[in-house]
Amino acid sequence: MNMKTHSPASMSFTNRLAALSRTDRLLCGLLIGFALLALTLGIAYGVAMALARSGALSFLPDTPYRILTLHGTTAFFYWLYSAQAALLIVLAVGETKNGIALRSIAWIGAILIAAGFMLSELSALVGTPLLYDANPELGLDDPAVVAGMAGGYLLLAAGLTAISVSGIATILRGARTRADGFSALGFGLFALAGFLIVSAVAAVNAFLPNLLWALGYTPFPKNATTEWHILFHNLHYLPLMATVLVWYALARGLTGTGSITGASFSKIVFASYLVFVPPTSLYHMFLEPNLPEGMRVAGSLLSLFVSVPTLTAFLIIVASLEAHARANGATGLFGWMRRLPWANPAIANMVVAMLTMLIGLVFAFVLIQEKLAPLLSDTIFVPGYFHFFAVGTISQTFLAAMMVMLPAISGRPLWRPAILSRMPWIVLAGLLVFGASGIAAGFLGVPRRVVDISYDGAAPAIWPVLMALLGAGGVLFATGLAVSVYGVARSLIPARMPMTATAEPDAGWRVVGAPTAPAWTGLVAVVVLVVAMYAATIGAFEFMQALPADVSGTTGH
Amino acid sequence: MKQETLLLIGVAIVWFVLAAVYAFAPSLGMPGYARVWGAGAVVFLILAAVLGTIKRPT
Amino acid sequence: MSDSQHVTTRRAFIGTLGFGGVALYGAWAAYGAAPLPFFHSRAFEKDNGITPHQPQAGEGPGGGHGAAGSMTPDDFLRRHEEFMARFRQPDGSVAVGSAEAPPAHATQLPVAGHDMHAMPPPHVDQGGHGTAQRDAGGTAPMHTPSHGSAPAHSQEAQPTDLYLLAYRFGFAPDDIRINSGQPYRFRMMASDITHGASLQLGRGSRIIRLRPNVVVEQTIVFHRPGPVLVYCTTYCGPAHDAMKARILVA
Ligand SMILES: [Cu+2]
Numbered sequence: 001m002n003m004k005t006h007s008p009a010s011m012s013f014t015n016r017l018a019a020l021s022r023t024d025r026l027l028c029g030l031l032i033g034f035a036l037l038a039l040t041l042g043i044a045y046g047v048a049m050a051l052a053r054s055g056a057l058s059f060l061p062d063t064p065y066r067i068l069t070l071h072g073t074t075a076f077f078y079w080l081y082s083a084q085a086a087l088l089i090v091l092a093v094g095e096t097k098n099g100i101a102l103r104s105i106a107w108i109g110a111i112l113i114a115a116g117f118m119l120s121e122l123s124a125l126v127g128t129p130l131l132y133d134a135n136p137e138l139g140l141d142d143p144a145v146v147a148g149m150a151g152g153y154l155l156l157a158a159g160l161t162a163i164s165v166s167g168i169a170t171i172l173r174g175a176r177t178r179a180d181g182f183s184a185l186g187f188g189l190f191a192l193a194g195f196l197i198v199s200a201v202a203a204v205n206a207f208l209p210n211l212l213w214a215l216g217y218t219p220f221p222k223n224a225t226t227e228w229h230i231l232f233h234n235l236h237y238l239p240l241m242a243t244v245l246v247w248y249a250l251a252r253g254l255t256g257t258g259s260i261t262g263a264s265f266s267k268i269v270f271a272s273y274l275v276f277v278p279p280t281s282l283y284h285m286f287l288e289p290n291l292p293e294g295m296r297v298a299g300s301l302l303s304l305f306v307s308v309p310t311l312t313a314f315l316i317i318v319a320s321l322e323a324h325a326r327a328n329g330a331t332g333l334f335g336w337m338r339r340l341p342w343a344n345p346a347i348a349n350m351v352v353a354m355l356t357m358l359i360g361l362v363f364a365f366v367l368i369q370e371k372l373a374p375l376l377s378d379t380i381f382v383p384g385y386f387h388f389f390a391v392g393t394i395s396q397t398f399l400a401a402m403m404v405m406l407p408a409i410s411g412r413p414l415w416r417p418a419i420l421s422r423m424p425w426i427v428l429a430g431l432l433v434f435g436a437s438g439i440a441a442g443f444l445g446v447p448r449r450v451v452d453i454s455y456d457g458a459a460p461a462i463w464p465v466l467m468a469l470l471g472a473g474g475v476l477f478a479t480g481l482a483v484s485v486y487g488v489a490r491s492l493i494p495a496r497m498p499m500t501a502t503a504e505p506d507a508g509w510r511v512v513g514a515p516t517a518p519a520w521t522g523l524v525a526v527v528v529l530v531v532a533m534y535a536a537t538i539g540a541f542e543f544m545q546a547l548p549a550d551v552s553g554t555t556g557h
Numbered sequence: 558m559k560q561e562t563l564l565l566i567g568v569a570i571v572w573f574v575l576a577a578v579y580a581f582a583p584s585l586g587m588p589g590y591a592r593v594w595g596a597g598a599v600v601f602l603i604l605a606a607v608l609g610t611i612k613r614p615t
Numbered sequence: 616m617s618d619s620q621h622v623t624t625r626r627a628f629i630g631t632l633g634f635g636g637v638a639l640y641g642a643w644a645a646y647g648a649a650p651l652p653f654f655h656s657r658a659f660e661k662d663n664g665i666t667p668h669q670p671q672a673g674e675g676p677g678g679g680h681g682a683a684g685s686m687t688p689d690d691f692l693r694r695h696e697e698f699m700a701r702f703r704q705p706d707g708s709v710a711v712g713s714a715e716a717p718p719a720h721a722t723q724l725p726v727a728g729h730d731m732h733a734m735p736p737p738h739v740d741q742g743g744h745g746t747a748q749r750d751a752g753g754t755a756p757m758h759t760p761s762h763g764s765a766p767a768h769s770q771e772a773q774p775t776d777l778y779l780l781a782y783r784f785g786f787a788p789d790d791i792r793i794n795s796g797q798p799y800r801f802r803m804m805a806s807d808i809t810h811g812a813s814l815q816l817g818r819g820s821r822i823i824r825l826r827p828n829v830v831v832e833q834t835i836v837f838h839r840p841g842p843v844l845v846y847c848t849t850y851c852g853p854a855h856d857a858m859k860a861r862i863l864v865a
Contacts, residue, residue, distance in 0.1 A: 061853055062853055131850055140808070225809075260620070261625070287823075290829060300643075306636070308636065311633045311634075311636060315629045319629060323620075365636060365639050369643060371646075375821070376822070377822055378849065443818075443819055444818060444819060445822075447811070447813070447848040448848070449849070449850040450846070450847075450855065458859065458861065459846075514619075515620075515624075517624075518622075526632050529635060530635055533642070534641075534642045537639060537642045538646075541646045546818070548816055549838060550835065551833050551834070
């Protein structure tokens with residue numbers, strides 16, 4: 001069995017990036033730069049939204065929904081997906097000595113994504129606000145904006161497919177020359193690229209009918225909502241898969257530590273993402289009046305498995321790091337963490353990303369119970385918890401990857417690592433305020449997509465108080481994230497005098513074979529997670545039962 | 558590449574089975590699921606086939 | 616992987632721990648919400664009534680069961696119109712109380728309910744709706760005459776039908792008077808695009824999503840007198856924020 005932590009080839013990831021041809025470096029830099037531009041805009045729209053919800057800023061009635069549309073379109077679609085395209089290409093090229101394969105196809109992909117971005121953004125900016133799912137119902141009187149947003153998303157899907165094809169070819173190029181074939185990371189990237197292509201199919205399935213209707217070719221797409229749910233389920237799973245792949249790569253790249261359970265086990269875990277995706281797709285639809293009760297019940301049960309791949313990958317990585325640190329003398333339950341290479345801000349990003357993932361899971365598991373959906377779905381509970389994932393876990397992990405990649409590509413050292421290392425903790429603090437007030441407000445019924453929640457005084461008095469807190473938390477985490485983006489983006493500019501040596505793994509331990517030391521942190525994390533899940537779910541049931549009304553018969557026909 | 562190929566075939570089978578469930582149980586009323594999971598099964602089968610044809614240096 | 620590795624770093628251990636989230640099934644089972652029959656506790660259903668309607672085998676969306684199942688959007692609109700005509704009060708509100716509640720009583724209520732800052736009306740005659748509950752059988756005549764076919768899935772009391780239509784940007788009726796402790800069968804539909812018809816019940820809410828031309832049916836018993844805010848929780852356009860109605864529970 002090939003395991004033994006790492007091969008010398010894998011240690012030189014950053015050196016491989018530094019050795020890329022000028023054209024490859026240009027493409028990698030542009031892809032990352034474009035993703036960062038989308039993130040910057042996404043943060044700006046997000047701050048405006050937070051201020052609108054908190055009542056600190058007031059707009060014309062339509063404007064907050066336009067901002068919300070722009071925020072979702074830019075941050076969810078264009079930041080998360082162009083970032084995945086960039087990370088796929090850069091991580092794939094780290095698997096081979098021969099640079100990006102099918103480079104011209106990757107270029108076409110990049111151009112398609114940029115074109116899609118401009119079309120979506122422009123449509124959202126000038127047209128009727130449709131929210132980020134480009135809901136054709138809302139554009140009945142303004143089909144042009146439906147066409148623009150659907151068209152933009154279809155261009156994005158086409159671009160992602162092209163880049164995935166180039167990524168697959170690049171990984172295969174590396175696998176052909178390696179004696180042991182695929183590395184675990186290589187196979188994970190291969191599976192991710194396939195998943196991106198499938199999601200492009202789901203995007204065509206969701207948006208092509210809307211586009212054809214908007215252009216006047218077909219009748220109104222009646223199933224738009226269901227088709228959207230299918231796509232959305234893939235779209236929110238994919239970034240988590242990319243996130244654990246980045247954790248895997250960072251653990252290896254920054255500490256030289258590979259998986260303690262071996263490459264083939266990691267490959268199974270990465271493949272399990274694809275196995276668990278389709279069966280767990282129903283919980284987004286629990287509030288749909290048309291979903292048969294049997295589907296609700298089955299959907300809840302299957303959704304219990306939604307966290308398996310992410311949690312397992314997390315446990316592999318944490319156990320690998322901890323066992324090596326303990327083998328080198330680390331003591332105490334969490335003392336091993338002190339030995340992580342904290343000098344690199346990517347580590348703080350990654351650690352906070354793992355923490356927010358655990359927090360996010362606690363509340364995600366409240367929502368997968370169909371009987372609790374009528375309490376919390378469509379309330380501010382939902383954005384309250386998912387920003388733990390979207391910002392804390394995924395965005396910070398992607399930024400961590402870029403902190404390692406960009407200096408190697410451009411030769412410009414990372415801007416102020418000491419400042420960047422603190423930002424994830426500010427983001428965490430902001431997320432805790434944002435999440436706590438959002439989750440509490442959701443329990444109290446504050447709707448997710450209503451900006452002016454006064455209802456002429458008929459709404460509970462505590463609603464606006466919680467929204468003010470939510471806004472403050474949002475501004476706080478946005479600030480921390482924006483500083484991180486600035487620091488990363490500085491390394492986009494190629495250095496005149498490139499760094500002579502790139503960063504080599506620098507852990508507080510030496511990697512020698514498979515350590516026999518224990519690794520308790522993963523066990524502790526899962527126990528705490530399950531206890532917290534129980535508390536949150538039981539709390540939600542009790543809260544719901546205490547409401548002064550009995551409701552039965554959630555049928556619609 | 559044997560493990561990788563088998564894993565992808567396994568994934569394709571899961572997707573195919575789910576697509577079939579949605580396709581042959583019209584009362585579920587969601588044909589989009591059959592289309593997307595079915596297309597996914599095809600994509601992962603193609604990827605498995607690509608892996609199967611790769612010759613490794615000996 | 617060597618045999619000398621500690622158990623906490625072995626594949627079997629990590630692989631099993633990865634399924635940790637599945638352990639939440641126990642909490643669901645404790646609340647009778649476990650989606651497998653052998654853990655299904657009837658207690659939960661009786662205690663809080665959050666019992667979803669059990670569909671008949673083979674039924675799909677659009678497949679019929681009971682009166683609501685066969686209710687087409689046109690049926691709904693017709694019955695809604697009849698309902699509005701029958702229960703509209705001189706002050707514009709729609710009062711769907713018990714059969715013996717005189718109209719005059721209903722018109723007194725706006726005074727109490729006008730100041731609707733989520734507080735109960737000053738004085739509610741508890742004995743009054745105790746009677747209403749006991750005489751719940753007497754609500755049967757309040758069903759619209761056209762409501763002929765299948766009897767309601769009967770609870771202790773026959774629920775009174777209440778029709779609520781959501782449209783851009785309002786609800787009809789938007790000022791509803793009902794009694795506490797008495798079951799109402801809410802039949803709700805959105806006439807144009809998707810809306811919400813969520814109920815703000817004081818501390819928390821009951822979120823309801825309405826898809827256009829799909830009749831949603833929920834039987835609700837309100838236990839506390841006071842105003843209930845009905846609000847749209849699915850974004851539906853420019854005046855979405857202003858889309859609200861009030862149910863005054865007497
Ligand atoms: Cu509405």
